Amino acid sequence: MANNEELFKKIISHAKEYGFVFSSSEIYDGLSAVYDYGQYGVELKNNIKDYWWKAMVRYHENIVGIDSAIFMHPTIWKASGHVDAFNDPMIDNKDSKKRYRADVLIEDHLAKIEDKIEKEVQKAAKRFGDSFNEEQYRTTSPKLLEYQQLIDDTKKRFFGSLENNDLEDVKKLIEDLGIVCPVSGTRNWTEVRQFNLMFSTQMGSLSEDTNLIYLRPETAQGIFVNFLNVQKSGRMKVPFGIAQIGKAFRNEIVARQFIFRMREFEQMEMQFFVRPGEELKWFEYWKQERLRWHLSLGIPATKYRFHDHEKLAHYANAATDIEFDFPIGFKELEGIHSRTDFDLSSHQKYSGKKLQYFDPELNEGYVPYVIETSIGLDRTFLAVLSNSFTEEVLADGSERVVMKIPPILAPIKAAVLPLVKKDGMPEKAREIMDTLKYDYLCQYDEKDAIGRRYRRQDAIGTPYCITVDTRTLEDNTVTIRERDTMKQDRIAIHEISGIISARIQTHYKPTPQ
Ligand code: GAP
Numbered sequence: 001m002a003n004n005e006e007l008f009k010k011i012i013s014h015a016k017e018y019g020f021v022f023s024s025s026e027i028y029d030g031l032s033a034v035y036d037y038g039q040y041g042v043e044l045k046n047n048i049k050d051y052w053w054k055a056m057v058r059y060h061e062n063i064v065g066i067d068s069a070i071f072m073h074p075t076i077w078k079a080s081g082h083v084d085a086f087n088d089p090m091i092d093n094k095d096s097k098k099r100y101r102a103d104v105l106i107e108d109h110l111a112k113i114e115d116k117i118e119k120e121v122q123k124a125a126k127r128f129g130d131s132f133n134e135e136q137y138r139t140t141s142p143k144l145l146e147y148q149q150l151i152d153d154t155k156k157r158f159f160g161s162l163e164n165n166d167l168e169d170v171k172k173l174i175e176d177l178g179i180v181c182p183v184s185g186t187r188n189w190t191e192v193r194q195f196n197l198m199f200s201t202q203m204g205s206l207s208e209d210t211n212l213i214y215l216r217p218e219t220a221q222g223i224f225v226n227f228l229n230v231q232k233s234g235r236m237k238v239p240f241g242i243a244q245i246g247k248a249f250r251n252e253i254v255a256r257q258f259i260f261r262m263r264e265f266e267q268m269e270m271q272f273f274v275r276p277g278e279e280l281k282w283f284e285y286w287k288q289e290r291l292r293w294h295l296s297l298g299i300p301a302t303k304y305r306f307h308d309h310e311k312l313a314h315y316a317n318a319a320t321d322i323e324f325d326f327p328i329g330f331k332e333l334e335g336i337h338s339r340t341d342f343d344l345s346s347h348q349k350y351s352g353k354k355l356q357y358f359d360p361e362l363n364e365g366y367v368p369y370v371i372e373t374s375i376g377l378d379r380t381f382l383a384v385l386s387n388s389f390t391e392e393v394l395a396d397g398s399e400r401v402v403m404k405i406p407p408i409l410a411p412i413k414a415a416v417l418p419l420v421k422k423d424g425m426p427e428k429a430r431e432i433m434d435t436l437k438y439d440y441l442c443q444y445d446e447k448d449a450i451g452r453r454y455r456r457q458d459a460i461g462t463p464y465c466i467t468v469d470t471r472t473l474e475d476n477t478v479t480i481r482e483r484d485t486m487k488q489d490r491i492a493i494h495e496i497s498g499i500i501s502a503r504i505q506t507h508y509k510p511t512p513q
Contacts, residue, residue: 004154008327011389012258017457021259033252033263036328040460043411048380049245052268055293056243059510063241064234068222070247074213079350080221087194089170093181094188102170102192106158109179110151117147136153167192199248202424215249222345223271228355238357241272257328259378266377273368282371283338290336290373291322296508297406299387314340324383332373333383339368341506390460403461404484412462413440417453419469421446429468432493437496458483462502
């Protein structure tokens with residue numbers, strides 16, 4: 001576990017150092033659980049979106065895409081169940097009348113214990129001077145171990161209580177830990193109550209009593225409310241799907257896991273509309289199909305597993321998660337849900353508009369059943385990033401960090417490098433760059449020794465480096481270096497584009513429906 005935490009920290013700092021992910025508003029000390037994607041991050045993210053979009057919309061003739069607005073009519077969230085049931089716990093202090101999130105009080109308390117551990121380590125380092133062995137101290141000091149045990153036990157109890165919706169125990173935990181209100185300094189707490197995870201804001205154009213609107217907590221509802229628009233305008237026949245990629249917002253409780261759990265994030269969702277009674281067949285199809293999509297990226301199968309839900313939401317009749325082995329353990333990456341006709345029926349009821357499909361083969365109308373595939377874009381990014389991060393010791397004893405990103409997703413596909421910055425090599429390299437850049441994203445780099453330039457490209461996951469040397473000027477050949485093997489071959493300039501294109505082809509082809 002400690003090793004994985006260490007690995008997670010390394011990945012986070014690599015992501016920052018090499019322009020993949022930054023904390024939002026960093027110069028103002030950041031904004032909790034909100035992140036910005038940098039120059040390479042945005043390319044990787046766009047490539048993941050593209051890989052998903054093509055697999056869904058282009059390769060399945062019966063799936064089309066939409067892009068619905070983030071703001072939607074507030075009644076949508078009543079119909080979907082989010083207003084009443086999308087909650088987290090909160091607590092008030094009776095003396096200060098201040099309101100807190102129960103989880104934040106507990107998290108802050110744990111952070112103080114963590115601070116105590118750090119202070120103890122600093123004190124010991126001063127006391128022992130050069131002979132101080134930090135790792136040994138951290139793993140053997142009884143005081144530190146006691147603190148750590150308290151942190152672990154508290155987390156376990158807190159997450160367990162939350163999962164069982166045992167709000168009384170959450171309050172008792174706050175009391176047992178002796179947590180006081182930072183304003184009044186007292187322990188005079190109210191009961192813990194549920195807190196809705198949706199962000200809300202005001203929309204001026206609506207009348208006074210209905211001006212509260214929400215930032216969508218999922219993209220799915222934008223698909224449901226457009227079901228009939230798309231079906232009619234696209235003359236779609238059941239079974240068919242509607243896909244969407246877009247931002248979602250949740251005022252999350254546990255928000256300390258980098259881009260795993262964010263307050264503003266992106267989802268890639270697809271709702272597949274089927275005949276009632278056929279949903280479990282389609283659920284099985286999509287369960288297998290989505291796993292095939294993940295595996296087509298070349299990430300080992302051992303990194304994925306299904307987690308079938310035993311306790312189903314009241315509207316679902318089957319559900320599974322595809323979990324990924326992140327550095328923080330196996331966690332949900334994608335959900336596949338058989339949502340019955342719950343959403344369409346509910347919108348029918350709340351809107352008063354019929355949301356039915358007339359099936360010409362059966363000669364009858366019905367509200368279709370829905371299979372949903374819902375994947376987090378940022379979590380897929382984190383899965384790719386953490387699977388790619390590799391530290392290697394080379395034959396000559398030197399070390400390199402290489403991001404073994406699947407070539408089809410790599411931000412930069414090729415770097416064009418003149419061996420030295422003279423003798424006509426930069427000009428020749430520029431010529432190559434000027435033809436390749438219309439095929440895919442390339443980078444020209446002439447600064448520093450060639451070895452350092454290779455390392456820079458390894459660190460951002462560029463699959464190929466093209467080097468122009470003296471021989472290039474004589475016979476129009478270059479060396480092409482492959483990122484993972486570091487093997488170099490001599491090829492003709494006119495072959496470059498074809499070789500790289502072949503490597504960045506998709507390996508995913510859907511199973512016929
Ligand atoms: N429409 C169904 C739905 O939204 P969900 O399990 O709540 O289902 C689907 O979310 C996916 O969205 C998750 O599997 C996860 O990948 C991603 N996701 C959910 N909350 C997230 C968060 N706070 N930060 C990043 N990704 C999140």
